[in-house]
Amino acid sequence: MKYSELKNTLKKHSLRITDCRMDVLELFTKTDHALSFKALESELDVYDRVTLYRTLHSFIEKGVLHRIPDDSGFASYGICHETCTPQEHSHDHVHFKCDECGHIECLSDHHVPKVVIPGYVVNEANLIVSGLCNSCNA
Amino acid sequence: MKYSELKNTLKKHSLRITDCRMDVLELFTKTDHALSFKALESELDVYDRVTLYRTLHSFIEKGVLHRIPDDSGFASYGICHETCTPQEHSHDHVHFKCDECGHIECLSDHHVPKVVIPGYVVNEANLIVSGLCNSCNA
DNA sequence: ACCTAAATGCAACATCATTGCAAAAATACC
DNA sequence: GGTATTTTTGCAATGATGTTGCATTTAGGT
Numbered sequence: 001m002k003y004s005e006l007k008n009t010l011k012k013h014s015l016r017i018t019d020c021r022m023d024v025l026e027l028f029t030k031t032d033h034a035l036s037f038k039a040l041e042s043e044l045d046v047y048d049r050v051t052l053y054r055t056l057h058s059f060i061e062k063g064v065l066h067r068i069p070d071d072s073g074f075a076s077y078g079i080c081h082e083t084c085t086p087q088e089h090s091h092d093h094v095h096f097k098c099d100e101c102g103h104i105e106c107l108s109d110h111h112v113p114k115v116v117i118p119g120y121v122v123n124e125a126n127l128i129v130s131g132l133c134n135s136c137n138a
Numbered sequence: 139m140k141y142s143e144l145k146n147t148l149k150k151h152s153l154r155i156t157d158c159r160m161d162v163l164e165l166f167t168k169t170d171h172a173l174s175f176k177a178l179e180s181e182l183d184v185y186d187r188v189t190l191y192r193t194l195h196s197f198i199e200k201g202v203l204h205r206i207p208d209d210s211g212f213a214s215y216g217i218c219h220e221t222c223t224p225q226e227h228s229h230d231h232v233h234f235k236c237d238e239c240g241h242i243e244c245l246s247d248h249h250v251p252k253v254v255i256p257g258y259v260v261n262e263a264n265l266i267v268s269g270l271c272n273s274c275n276a
Numbered sequence: 277a278c279c280t281a282a283a284t285g286c287a288a289c290a291t292c293a294t295t296g297c298a299a300a301a302a303t304a305c306c
Numbered sequence: 307g308g309t310a311t312t313t314t315t316g317c318a319a320t321g322a323t324g325t326t327g328c329a330t331t332t333a334g335g336t
Contacts, residue, residue, distance in 0.1 A: 016282065016334075018282095018283065018332075018333075021283090038323095048286075049323095050285070050326090051284055051285070053323095054283075096255065099261065110255070115267050117245065119272045120269060120270060120271055120272060120275060122269040123270075124268045125265065125268075126267075128207070128263070128264045129253050129263045130261055130263075131258060131259040131260040132261075133258055137257060154312095154313065154314070155302075156301075156313090156314065157301095158315080175292085176292095186316050186317075187293085188294080188315080188316070189315055189316070191292095191293065192294095192315085193314095196314095
C-alpha cells in the first residue's frame with residue numbers, strides 16, 4: 001500500500017501522522033492474518049512497547065483495528081472493514097485460530113449467528129474457532 | 139452436595155482427595171455460574187494462589203472443569219457435564235458474560251453452530267456472548 | 277516560524293500466571 | 307496399622323503482559 005494511502009487512512013480516522021502509526025498500519029495492511037502484540041513488537045522493535053500499546057489502543061478507539069479475544073488470554077488485532085467507525089464496530093465475522101502456526105484469521109464470509117436469550121440483552125457475540133488452517137493441514 | 143459424592147467425583151477422574159480439591163469442587167457445584175480465578179481466590183483464601191492454579195489445571199486436564207475464554211483476557215471456569223472425559227470435552231454450549239455483574243453463565247440450551255471451512259480442520263468453537271443478564275436487566 | 281495539544285520513551289509499577297524446591301500429605305504396598 | 311512411594315502443597319522467586327506518570331519531542335493549526 002502506498003504511503004499516501006496509509007496517510008489518508010490515518011487522517012480519515014482523525015489520527016495524527018506519526019512514524020509509529022504509519023509503520024504499524026503498513027504492517028497490518030500487508031499481513032493477511034491478525035497480529036498478536038508479540039508479533040508486532042518483534043517486527044517493529046524500533047518503537048517502545050508502551051508506544052505500540054498506545055498505538056493499538058488509539059487504532060481500536062478510532063476504528064482502524066479490532067481486538068480479537070483468544071482462549072489463551074493473548075489478544076490479537078485485525079484490521080477493521082471499511083464499515084467500521086469509532087462509534088460502531090461491526091465484527092460479526094468468525095475468527096479462526098490455528099493450533100499449529102498460531103495465526104489468527106478473520107473469516108469475513110462466515111458470520112456469527114444472532115443469539116437471542118429471553119430476558120437478556122445481547123450486545124456482542126464472538127465466535128472463535130480453532131484447529132488447523134489451510135497451510136498447516138496440507 | 140454430599141462429601142461422599144464430591145469424593146467420588148474426584149476419584150472418578152483419578153484425582154487424589156485433598157482438602158483444596160474438595161473445597162474447590164464443592165464451591166463449583168454449589169455455584170450456578172462460572173467462576174473467575176479471582177472469585178475462587180477470595181472465596182478460598184486458605185489456600186495459596188499457586189495451589190489454586192494447579193488445582194484448576196488438574197481439574198481441566200481430568201475433565202472436571204472447562205476453561206471459558208473471555209474477551210478481556212481473564213478466563214473463567216465452569217463445571218463440565220457428565221459427558222466430559224479427560225479425552226473428550228464437549229462444550230458446544232454458548233457462554234454468556236454480563237457486562238454489569240461480570241458473571242459468566244453456561245447456556246446449555248444454546249449450542250454453538252458447526253462451522254465448516256473448506257481445507258481447514260475445526261477442532262473447537264467458542265461462542266461468547268456479552269450484554270446484560272436476567273437480573274441486571276430487571 | 278510559533279504555539280498548543282498530542283505522541284513518544286523511559287522508568288516504575290501493577291497484575292496475572294508459572295517454576296523450582298523442600299516439606300507435608302495421600303495412596304499403594306506389605 | 308505401619309512404611310515406602312508418589313503427589314500435592316506452600317513459599318519464594320521469576321516471567322509475562324499490560325499500565326501510569328512525567329519529561330521530552332513531534333505534529334498540525336495559525
